[in-house]
Amino acid sequence: MTSPSLPAQIPSRLPSLSVIGAERAPAASGESLDNLDPGTGRMLNTLPAGSTADIDRAVAAARARFEGGQWRDMKPAQRKKTMLALADALESAAEEFAVLETLDTGKPISDTRGVDVPLALDTLRFYAESIDKIYGEVGPSGPDKLSYAVHDPLGVIGAIVPWNFPLLMAMWKIAPAIAMGNSMVVKPSELSSLTALRLGELALEAGLPEGVLNVVTGTGPDAGAALALHQDVDMIAFTGSGPVGRQLMHYAADSNLKRVSLELGGKSPHIVFADYPDLDRAAQAVAWGIFYNQGQVCTAGSRLLVERSIHGEFVEKVLAVARTIVPGDPLDPATKLGAVISEKQLDGVLVKIARAQQEGAALRLGGSRARVESGGFFLDPTVFDAVDNRASLAREEVFGPVLAVIPFDTPQEALALANDTDYGLASGLWTGSIDVAQAFARRLRAGMVWVNGWDACDITMPFGGFRQSGFGRDRSLHALYKYADMKSVTISTTGIFPA
Incomplete structure (x- = not known):
């Protein structure tokens, strides 16, 4: 990481295309969105104005990868190794990510260097290291049965990410979801998409199989709604406002009754x-x-x-x-x-x-x-x-x-x-x-x-609220299990010894 006291250098290239499968793609419609720098009010670049066609392609890529099993069925040690390789790549590109986050959000560069990127790295490594420590259960059945329960990945996870901590909030969802073997489609806020797009590119470069992590930019009413209404998405993980969270619950009911995890803010x-x-x-x-x-x-x-x-x-x-x-x-x-x-x-x-x-x-x-x-x-x-x-x-x-x-x-x-x-x-x-x-x-x-301390917890403790602050938890080992189903297996045997 660059010294905290050094001036920031603007990257020569700003990410400007969605990541779908192995491709960097413009919007199918050809339309784009202006991306402004909050610190100057000037335009940084344009981003794809993704909509239903783009979400359809991304979900298809995620579903094909999930059903193909290349990621889901990978040995835990190898999946961990791949995620740690992505973490190493992110650490090597830490200064680039810090500058992109500052340009996109208006955050002080000292914060993106010292907080946002390091915490995203901690999150990625925490869940990578957890992969080969996820245990099932063995039931206390009689001698004529073997009963056990395992955690099965849900399938295709849609994540809709807010603009206030774009990289970190994305990682809070991406890392546990892919650690469990799921594939993902991430829809970052149209106000702050640069680090999510760059992360999608970096994942391919680091060896994550194509289709495991797809990133589609666009507005909430277009790309976000298409993702939440999609019949082949198994879960929506969302951080944002209460009104949008309520709408996502309607979308889940109106489509395939997909699961919804909501973190909706507070008045602490x-x-x-x-x-x-x-x-x-x-x-x-x-x-x-x-x-x-x-x-x-x-x-x-x-x-x-x-x-x-x-x-x-x-x-x-x-x-x-x-x-x-x-x-x-x-x-x-x-x-x-x-x-x-x-x-x-x-x-x-x-x-x-x-x-x-x-x-x-x-x-x-x-x-x-x-x-x-x-x-x-x-x-x-x-x-x-x-x-x-x-x-x-x-x-x-x-x-x-x-x-x-x-x-x-x-x-x-x-x-x-x-x-x-x-x-x-x-x-x-x-x-x-x-x-x-x-x-x-x-x-x-x-x-x-x-x-006697504010915001004192870390990645090891669950993050989430009561009442209208939503439901579901990010961070900690608890976050892993919301991206999985429990499957009970019972094997009946006749036995070889007389009763």
Whole structure:
């Protein structure tokens, strides 16, 4: 990997064709989509505007490879070796992937170099190493039977990937699905397709059999809907918005009753108690818990619940950290805060900021577009105080660098506020009391609870939520098994010994 302090070099070639089987293919219609750089607002390149015909070809390639058995029936040790070869190739191309991700998303290059690409590598290697450690079960049958259960790959997996962490979210789905022997069709967001396309190319170069990993670009209503409605796709794995997740469930019902795994975001509470001994540390975590990746994180700690006795002091500490997080050129290694993904997303965040002011929240910092002269889509870190938990800012996922501060008086009130949400993805708390930590960990309605640290889990722990944050889990060994069916086998014998 290139040194974190070195300037980024733009690749001479940007991926611009879908990967279907062994081919790099334009859209069957000949139509294309403009791909913009969020940091400048200028066009990077064009991408295929894939639709039903392109999805049909990709699904056919994936199905042929699955049924042919070249990947599904490969010995586990060899499948592991192939996936590790892909990981080695990705590591060798790490700087290229980091720059592509920054160009495509507006993330700071320091983040794509230090977080996105390394975590994608960790994910790929974790699941590669898990392949020859997947065991079935032997049933306690009588002496006249041998009963056992095995994990059978589902077949063709469709993955629809979001724009906020395009490479990492793709890998969270690709690595466990292909580790289990499935074939895949990946539909990246049309706003951030470059790393998925390059990964599809790299997989072929590293020796993954053609058709195991297909990548088709296009919009959600065209390519995404075609994938979700396809009669020969066995599962859709999706990360994105609630409305799209609901539509995918309809598509599954309207087609072949394919399985659906949904991760749909959250409105995560970040709870700070007065007894935590290091409020400066907590303030750093609170600020980065909402401003990291420009607030475009499904687990963003967008609601700060702070005990009233330290409310004023703690908010000032958070504001002091926030003032050091200044939007800058995403390709500059010194930049901490990059661009919002698109002008449409930026405008939507600004609308929610204006509504919060109309509803009476106190704007303490930011709230305005930044670096307008760059042509990019930048927003200053924004903090609202005295937010009512019933207000839109506390109820709706903003998906931008906007923090809502809500004071509380008692632990009981903090728990009620934290759980008073339609979502349930993540929760965090800072306390010096093991009793408070344990009690809240049991009672918070969220798929992930972090105590005295935010976003503290890793690839070994499952990722997913409760309620309208969706269902199914990414990461950990649990993710492997959602891409497989349990098959029970019973062999009856007459025996050679008398009863």
